[in-house]
Amino acid sequence: MVSRKLLYGLSAIALMSATSAHAIDVKLGVLTDMSGLYADLTGQGSVWATRKAIEDFGAEEKGWNVEVVFADHQNRPDVGSTVVRQWFDTDDVDAVVDVPTSSVALAVNELTADRNKVFLVSGAATADLTGSACTPNTVHWTYDTWALANGTGRAIVETGGESWFFLTADYAFGHALERDTSAVVEEFGGQVLGTVRHPFPGTDFSSFILQAQGSGAQIIGLANAGGDTVNAVNTAAEFGIVQAGQNLAALLMFITDVHAIGLENAQGLIFTEAWYWDQNDVNREFAAEFAEANRGNKPTMIHAGVYSSVLHYLKAIEEVGSAEDGAAVVAAMKEIPTDDKLFGEGMIREDGRKIHDMYLFEVKAPDESTGDWDYYHQRAVIPADGAFRPLEDGGCEFVASAN
Amino acid sequence: MFELIGIPPQAFYAQLTLGLVNGAFYAVLSLGLAVIFGLLNVINFTHGAQYMMGAFAGYILLTLFGVPYWGALILAPIIVGAIGIVIERTMLRHLYHLDHLYGLLLTFGLVLVIEGLFRQQYGVSGRPYPNPLPGGQNLGFMFLPNYRLWVIVASVVVCFATWYLIEQTRLGSYLRAAVERPDLVQAFGINVPVMVTLTYGFGVALAGFAGVLAAPIQVVSPMMGMNIIIVVFAVVVIGGMGSILGAIITGYFLGLVEGLTRVFYPEASSTVIFVIMAIVLLIRPQGLFGKAK
Numbered sequence: 001m002v003s004r005k006l007l008y009g010l011s012a013i014a015l016m017s018a019t020s021a022h023a024i025d026v027k028l029g030v031l032t033d034m035s036g037l038y039a040d041l042t043g044q045g046s047v048w049a050t051r052k053a054i055e056d057f058g059a060e061e062k063g064w065n066v067e068v069v070f071a072d073h074q075n076r077p078d079v080g081s082t083v084v085r086q087w088f089d090t091d092d093v094d095a096v097v098d099v100p101t102s103s104v105a106l107a108v109n110e111l112t113a114d115r116n117k118v119f120l121v122s123g124a125a126t127a128d129l130t131g132s133a134c135t136p137n138t139v140h141w142t143y144d145t146w147a148l149a150n151g152t153g154r155a156i157v158e159t160g161g162e163s164w165f166f167l168t169a170d171y172a173f174g175h176a177l178e179r180d181t182s183a184v185v186e187e188f189g190g191q192v193l194g195t196v197r198h199p200f201p202g203t204d205f206s207s208f209i210l211q212a213q214g215s216g217a218q219i220i221g222l223a224n225a226g227g228d229t230v231n232a233v234n235t236a237a238e239f240g241i242v243q244a245g246q247n248l249a250a251l252l253m254f255i256t257d258v259h260a261i262g263l264e265n266a267q268g269l270i271f272t273e274a275w276y277w278d279q280n281d282v283n284r285e286f287a288a289e290f291a292e293a294n295r296g297n298k299p300t301m302i303h304a305g306v307y308s309s310v311l312h313y314l315k316a317i318e319e320v321g322s323a324e325d326g327a328a329v330v331a332a333m334k335e336i337p338t339d340d341k342l343f344g345e346g347m348i349r350e351d352g353r354k355i356h357d358m359y360l361f362e363v364k365a366p367d368e369s370t371g372d373w374d375y376y377h378q379r380a381v382i383p384a385d386g387a388f389r390p391l392e393d394g395g396c397e398f399v400a401s402a403n
Numbered sequence: 404m405f406e407l408i409g410i411p412p413q414a415f416y417a418q419l420t421l422g423l424v425n426g427a428f429y430a431v432l433s434l435g436l437a438v439i440f441g442l443l444n445v446i447n448f449t450h451g452a453q454y455m456m457g458a459f460a461g462y463i464l465l466t467l468f469g470v471p472y473w474g475a476l477i478l479a480p481i482i483v484g485a486i487g488i489v490i491e492r493t494m495l496r497h498l499y500h501l502d503h504l505y506g507l508l509l510t511f512g513l514v515l516v517i518e519g520l521f522r523q524q525y526g527v528s529g530r531p532y533p534n535p536l537p538g539g540q541n542l543g544f545m546f547l548p549n550y551r552l553w554v555i556v557a558s559v560v561v562c563f564a565t566w567y568l569i570e571q572t573r574l575g576s577y578l579r580a581a582v583e584r585p586d587l588v589q590a591f592g593i594n595v596p597v598m599v600t601l602t603y604g605f606g607v608a609l610a611g612f613a614g615v616l617a618a619p620i621q622v623v624s625p626m627m628g629m630n631i632i633i634v635v636f637a638v639v640v641i642g643g644m645g646s647i648l649g650a651i652i653t654g655y656f657l658g659l660v661e662g663l664t665r666v667f668y669p670e671a672s673s674t675v676i677f678v679i680m681a682i683v684l685l686i687r688p689q690g691l692f693g694k695a696k
Binding site: 035038170196198199201202203204207208210226230231234235238239256257259262297 | 413414417418421422424425522524526527528529530531533534538539545546548550551620621622624626627630631662665666669670672673674
């Protein structure tokens with residue numbers, strides 16, 4: 001009897017020491033648009049990318065226990081906050097991943113800092129996440145409104161598109177994109193003639209396109225995304241905007257949007273992205289695997305960003321030894337240089353901004369494309385050091401107070 | 404006057420014309436809803452999904468079978484209407500003797516299932532549908548794409564024909580009689596259940612027709628019904644539940660109101676219809692064209 005008790009005791013001690021030495025528990029929550037207008041460019045693809053990163057990191061081989069949960073925020077900040085509160089307070093989620101729709105991301109951003117967890121942003125665009133709303137718990141990975149404005153806005157003004165009229169989605173993201181693009185346009189000698197804010201999500205864009213046409217601006221800047229951009233571009237084609245001498249600037253465009261518009265109407269659009277599936281063999285291989293699991297769709301830059309950010313997050317946890325202290329993990333993410341197969345080498349700045357090259361793409365004409373998803377010409381590389389807003393211009397408080 | 408409201412007359416007329424195009428869709432869709440509610444007493448929440456199915460039927464006919472737009476305009480409503488008939492015979496039929504709420508719940512559940520299936524298959528971004536009538540007319544005050552002009556014409560014809568069928572023909576009188584006293588109409592040797600089934604099929608076919616009509620203007624996407632159906636319900640409430648003429652006139656009228664809001668205060672354009680709905684419900688709960696019961 002005594003010996004049996006001893007045996008139990010010994011095995012318990014052995015088990016305990018085994019766990020404390022190796023096993024790390026991590027729980028990731030992918031909060032995204034599963035059913036709305038952004039579901040194709042984020043959605044289940046982001047969940048897939050998260051799982052892929054965990055697999056490529058070798059979590060299982062390392063004996064880690066990494067779990068993924070996901071939820072649909074329906075593009076509503078109240079829904080998103082409720083989910084994340086439950087994740088943090090009762091489900092022990094360590095990090096929230098993706099979160100398209102800036103208004104939701106800003107709400108999650110605050111909660112994450114409050115609970116000292118980690119927020120890995122890929123889907124949301126607003127540059128405020130590393131500016132006025134920055135926190136030591138957030139890393140903004142793929143792109144932001146400043147980078148889009150700087151890439152697309154600048155390229156267009158420099159090639160002669162000096163007068164602008166904005167069609168803006170009426171919420172945090174659209175406002176931020178319009179603000180950042182206006183600043184770039186004015187800085188490089190252009191002018192903004194007017195703006196019209198359409199409801200989000202919008203259904204009929206003919207009235208807004210007509211107002212833009214009436215403004216006489218050379219460039220109609222679309223400060224919206226996903227289905228809104230798709231509808232706006234199609235309506236512009238129907239009303240013969242380009243034939244009449246005006247041009248469109250799609251300030252945020254994804255490959256899934258181009259797929260939905262079709263090359264006939266999308267050709268010639270110039271825009272900025274962080275990643276394209278057909279840039280090199282590694283990307284193509286990733287895209288092929290992605291397509292197999294996602295109804296044949298190619299991944300967007302957001303999916304690629306989710307993959308890279310999760311991978312880097314896991315590396316940082318390995319360094320720290322635990323996922324418990326969110327701020328400590330994010331600090332480690334900033335300390336270790338980033339290096340992965342999709343985004344190459346880069347770094348994360350103090351304010352949480354991930355720094356890498358951005359690219360200027362142009363949509364191919366139908367006769368230049370070899371088939372479905374062969375849609376982009378790469379027009380220019382925007383080097384990492386000039387691709388994102390300079391640290392000192394962001395107004396990030398905790399960075400300023402640290403210096 | 405135009406100086407007072409701050410826009411040139413050209414822009415004003417142009418926005419009115421575009422509002423009329425949107426009104427055309429509201430009219431055809433709310434007409435279908437009104438027909439179904441008027442004759443079956445069912446609040447057909449599936450209407451938006453059936454509109455979306457019409458657009459997809461057009462898209463599938465084109466891409467898989469090479470049927471052009473004009474063929475789809477005839478075929479797609481028949482296909483969607485036939486699916487509607489199956490729904491009526493297998494499910495809806497069993498709920499007629501129960502409260503309205505049950506029909507509403509069933510049709511709402513169907514929306515979730517149908518839209519989920521399409522989302523699973525096609526994603527949310529949607530697919531492009533080529534414009535069958537490219538180019539446009541210069542009306543002096545605006546450039547009106549040919550296709551939008553066609554939308555207005557087609558919807559006016561369909562709305563008038565439906566109104567005429569129900570209000571002015573013998574068949575219509577049977578239908579209206581069957582609403583009042585189905586037992587009596589049955590006793591005169593008219594097969595009321597079949598008539599009800601066909602009516603539902605017809606109302607659904609109207610939604611399918613609107614869907615094909617919308618395909619070249621909007622991207623064909625599983626979300627397209629969800630985006631429009633709430634507005635259409637508001638149109639029906641404002642016009643008066645079940646009033647055929649009310650649905651048509653209110654549809655065009657609210658398209659115009661929405662169009663004007665897009666000029667003066669675009670941020671409110673998605674809510675203006677609901678504001679009007681609230682006011683109408685307060686002042687005239689039966690709707691502008693409804694009869695008080």
